[in-house]
Amino acid sequence: MTNINNIIDYINGSNDFVVTSHISPDGDNIGSTLSMYYSLKKLGKNVCYVLDDQMPLNMQFLIEGVEILKSSECDMKDYTLISLDCGDRPRICVSDEIKDNAVKLICIDHHASNEAFGDLNYIDVDASSTCELMYNVLVRMSEVNNIDFIDAKVATALYTGLVTDTGNFAYSNTHASSFEMAKELLIKGAKKDTVIQNVFQSNPYNYYKLLGEALNTLDIVDGKVASISITKEMLKENAISFNDLDGITPYTRDIQGVEVGILIKEKKENEVKVSLRSKNYVNVSEIAKVFGGGGHVRASGCTIFDSVENAKAKVLEQVLKTI
Numbered sequence: 001m002t003n004i005n006n007i008i009d010y011i012n013g014s015n016d017f018v019v020t021s022h023i024s025p026d027g028d029n030i031g032s033t034l035s036m037y038y039s040l041k042k043l044g045k046n047v048c049y050v051l052d053d054q055m056p057l058n059m060q061f062l063i064e065g066v067e068i069l070k071s072s073e074c075d076m077k078d079y080t081l082i083s084l085d086c087g088d089r090p091r092i093c094v095s096d097e098i099k100d101n102a103v104k105l106i107c108i109d110h111h112a113s114n115e116a117f118g119d120l121n122y123i124d125v126d127a128s129s130t131c132e133l134m135y136n137v138l139v140r141m142s143e144v145n146n147i148d149f150i151d152a153k154v155a156t157a158l159y160t161g162l163v164t165d166t167g168n169f170a171y172s173n174t175h176a177s178s179f180e181m182a183k184e185l186l187i188k189g190a191k192k193d194t195v196i197q198n199v200f201q202s203n204p205y206n207y208y209k210l211l212g213e214a215l216n217t218l219d220i221v222d223g224k225v226a227s228i229s230i231t232k233e234m235l236k237e238n239a240i241s242f243n244d245l246d247g248i249t250p251y252t253r254d255i256q257g258v259e260v261g262i263l264i265k266e267k268k269e270n271e272v273k274v275s276l277r278s279k280n281y282v283n284v285s286e287i288a289k290v291f292g293g294g295g296h297v298r299a300s301g302c303t304i305f306d307s308v309e310n311a312k313a314k315v316l317e318q319v320l321k322t323i
């Protein structure tokens with residue numbers, strides 16, 4: 001496994017970069033990619049931020065003024081592709097052309113299902129977030145280059161990924177190092193209140209109408225497995241985008257006695273995205289893998305090409321085997 005120093009040496013010796021992350025962007029995805037993007041710019045490198053997906057509403061504050069390209073708009077040549085917070089190559093959210101034409105692929109990630117798909121890899125499955133790994137990279141990179149990469153903007157981006165991936169420092173992936181990092185980021189000027197208010201306290205009214213409808217579908221099996229289903233019609237009626245549903249997932253898990261929570265989201269006809277969460281002992285990454293997905297021990301996901309009802313039945317069958 002590559003260490004941080006190899007990645008920093010490589011970055012220092014190269015000029016052109018494309019930075020990106022996984023599909024269905026979230027706080028850690030955007031926070032870690034942005035921190036790399038800003039730091040490469042500070043180093044004077046040519047860098048494009050490419051992501052072929054829609055950014056969630058509650059992350060708009062982070063990317064204001066940042067040029068995020070679609071793959072078709074990126075004309076970079078002889079570049080290194082840096083993939084952040086992405087557990088496997090197919091989920092890297094750029095075109096196959098951009099993946100295939102990269103001179104090198106650097107992978108920085110914390111997914112349990114990551115099989116080190118980069119040419120250079122910095123993977124730590126125990127880390128709270130990819131933002132924590134980026135924090136480690138930038139601390140070292142600041143020492144090596146004698147430049148302070150963690151300014152207020154970068155600190156705010158990293159803080160966002162840290163709070164979203166740890167559920168506000170609540171999940172089991174929250175370690176002493178996560179609090180130490182939080183402290184340092186606040187000292188560096190991370191805008192803590194801006195992050196919390198934008199990420200968790202700015203839901204549009206329609207979101208609550210959708211949430212109400214979603215909670216009406218709540219189904220609990222054996223007191224231990226809870227699921228919520230959201231159809232594309234529910235999204236359309238309430239004018240809520242598919243990528244703005246992250247806040248609903250925890251409702252499935254946070255019920256007394258429930259070990260596994262399942263959120264079933266219909267993307268299109270016969271294409272359903274499933275989010276899995278567990279509280280104590282079920283490894284949901286293994287369940288997601290059965291359907292070609294992956295993720296972490298306590299948070300994972302997969303796509304099932306079937307109806308909402310059938311997808312729910314298939315996932316429930318697997319979950320009930322493990323509980």
Ligand code: 5GP
Nearest residue numbers: 087275276293294295296299300301302303
């Ligand atoms: P979420 O349920 O919030 O979409 O994702 C939970 C975690 O599982 C995230 O870390 C996400 O990257 C990962 N994940 C979600 N869907 C998939 C998938 O289809 N494949 C893989 N490999 N990981 C996924």
Ligand code: MN
Nearest residue numbers: 028085130165
């Ligand atoms: Mn992450």
